[in-house]
Amino acid sequence: MGVVISILKILGIILLVILAVLILALLVVLFVPVRYRAKGEVPAEGNPHGIVRVTWLLHLASFRLEYDSGKYENSFHWDFRILGIPFRLKQRAAVPKKKTETAEEEAETAITEKTEGKEKPEGKEKPEGKEKPAVPVQTPKEEPQVSGQKRPDEAGTVPGGESRTEQTKDSGGWEKEKASFFTRICNKIHSFFDNLKKSFQNIRYTITRLCDKIKRILDNLEYYRDILSRKDSLLVMGKVKGQAGRLLKHALPQKTNVNFIVGTGDPASTAQILAIHGILYPVIGETVHISPDFEEARLEGDFDIRGRVRIAVVLDVVLRIILDKKTWRFIRQLKKEEMTNGR
Numbered sequence: 001m002g003v004v005i006s007i008l009k010i011l012g013i014i015l016l017v018i019l020a021v022l023i024l025a026l027l028v029v030l031f032v033p034v035r036y037r038a039k040g041e042v043p044a045e046g047n048p049h050g051i052v053r054v055t056w057l058l059h060l061a062s063f064r065l066e067y068d069s070g071k072y073e074n075s076f077h078w079d080f081r082i083l084g085i086p087f088r089l090k091q092r093a094a095v096p097k098k099k100t101e102t103a104e105e106e107a108e109t110a111i112t113e114k115t116e117g118k119e120k121p122e123g124k125e126k127p128e129g130k131e132k133p134a135v136p137v138q139t140p141k142e143e144p145q146v147s148g149q150k151r152p153d154e155a156g157t158v159p160g161g162e163s164r165t166e167q168t169k170d171s172g173g174w175e176k177e178k179a180s181f182f183t184r185i186c187n188k189i190h191s192f193f194d195n196l197k198k199s200f201q202n203i204r205y206t207i208t209r210l211c212d213k214i215k216r217i218l219d220n221l222e223y224y225r226d227i228l229s230r231k232d233s234l235l236v237m238g239k240v241k242g243q244a245g246r247l248l249k250h251a252l253p254q255k256t257n258v259n260f261i262v263g264t265g266d267p268a269s270t271a272q273i274l275a276i277h278g279i280l281y282p283v284i285g286e287t288v289h290i291s292p293d294f295e296e297a298r299l300e301g302d303f304d305i306r307g308r309v310r311i312a313v314v315l316d317v318v319l320r321i322i323l324d325k326k327t328w329r330f331i332r333q334l335k336k337e338e339m340t341n342g343r
Contacts, residue, residue, distance in 0.1 A: 028057065029311060030310070030311050030312040030315065031310060031311075031312050032056065032057050032310075033056075033308035033309060033310045034054060034055075034056045034308060034309050034310075034311065035054070035055050035056070035306070035307070035308045036052070036053065036054045036055075036306070036307055036308070036309070037052070037053045037304075037305065037306045037307075038050065038051070038052045038053075038303070038304075038305045039051050039302075039303065039304045039305075040067070040302065040303055041301075041302040041303075042260075042299055042300055042301055042302070043300065044298070044300045046070070047068060047069045047070040047071075048067075048069075049066070049067060049068040049071070050066070050067045051064065051065070051066045051067075052064070052065040052066075053065075059081075060082070060083060061081070061082050062080070062081050063078070063079070063080050063081075064078065064079045064080075065077075065078045066078070223336075224334070227330075227333050227334065232326055232329070232330070233330055233333075235326065236324070236326050236327055236330045237330075239320075239321070239324070239327075240321060240327075243317045243320055243321055244317075246313075246317060247313065247314065247317045250309065250310070250313050251307065251309050252307065253305045253306060253307035254306060254307050254308070255304075255305070255306040255307075256284075256287035256288065256303075256304075256305050256306075257287065257303065257304045257305075258287060258288040258289065258301070258302075258303040258304075258305075259289050259291075259301050259302060259303070260289070260290050260291070260299065260300065260301030260303075261290075261291045261292075261293055261298060261299070261300045261301055262290055262291070262292060262293065262298075262299060263292065263293030263294065263295065263296050263297055263298045263299075264297055265296065265297035267294045270292050270293070270294055271292075271294075273290070273292070274290065274292055277290050
């Protein structure tokens with residue numbers, strides 16, 4: 001009995017250790033922040049470059065994105081590592097563009113060079129004794145004309161006589177052509193009025209559809225205006241707005257250092273940029289510094305931005321929104337779904 005109890009104690013201790021490790025890992029994932037940093041430079045001469053780094057738990061997992069149009073072929077280079085092990089696609093450095101030939105093209109060029117290098121063999125003369133004798137050409141014999149018999153010409157008429165078409169034409173042909181002419185005119189008039197009738201019907205159908213669409217749009221606008229003006233909907237939208245502002249405030253950079261020299265070549269437009277900077281000064285403060293250049297068009301400077309995001313805060317914001325029944329009721333009303341079971 002004592003052995004069984006000791007085994008159960010050992011199993012319980014192992015389970016507690018496993019549970020403690022899981023809880024510790026969960027707390028680490030939730031509360032250890034994901035840090036990000038963006039750093040770059042726009043020089044007066046040369047290519048602009050920048051680096052974005054995202055790290056977690058002392059670089060246990062890291063992501064790096066670099067931009068440099070003169071260094072890499074596609075201007076971008078990214079690198080993802082877990083425990084120092086890189087996971088990335090093969091990316092080539094930028095090289096000058098050259099015309100490369102495929103294997104088939106190289107084989108074809110080699111064959112053409114070989115054939116051009118060899119001299120063409122001279123044609124061998126045929127031996128005189130093997131020449132074939134010329135075959136005499138037989139001309140067709142003309143048939144003798146029988147005296148008193150006339151040959152018909154190509155038009156099917158006999159010299160000195162009337163044509164066959166004139167002989168076969170009867171007196172009622174003109175009347176048939178006249179009747180067919182009037183029939184074609186009547187058919188054209190009838191088809192014209194039919195097409196006119198169809199066009200009017202299409203116009204009427206188009207106007208009817210347009211009026212129906214306008215009516216549906218007006219009904220939808222009235223429906224959504226009624227929903228958005230309700231007290232419950234206003235509470236839901238206010239809650240979503242507050243939580244989104246909380247998340248944005250948490251994710252904003254904590255350290256920002258931006259210094260740029262800006263000039264558009266036009267003093268008026270440069271002054272407008274400074275005016276926009278002055279409007280945003282209560283939000284950005286002294287972290288963004290802009291020096292104007294009213295004489296030349298230029299953009300020069302550097303930036304360094306740092307911040308962090310905790311998954312626990314993001315998860316808390318999302319859960320506060322999606323676990324509220326009023327949120328789902330509001331979504332169903334926007335989708336025009338029927339309410340069931342009072343939910």
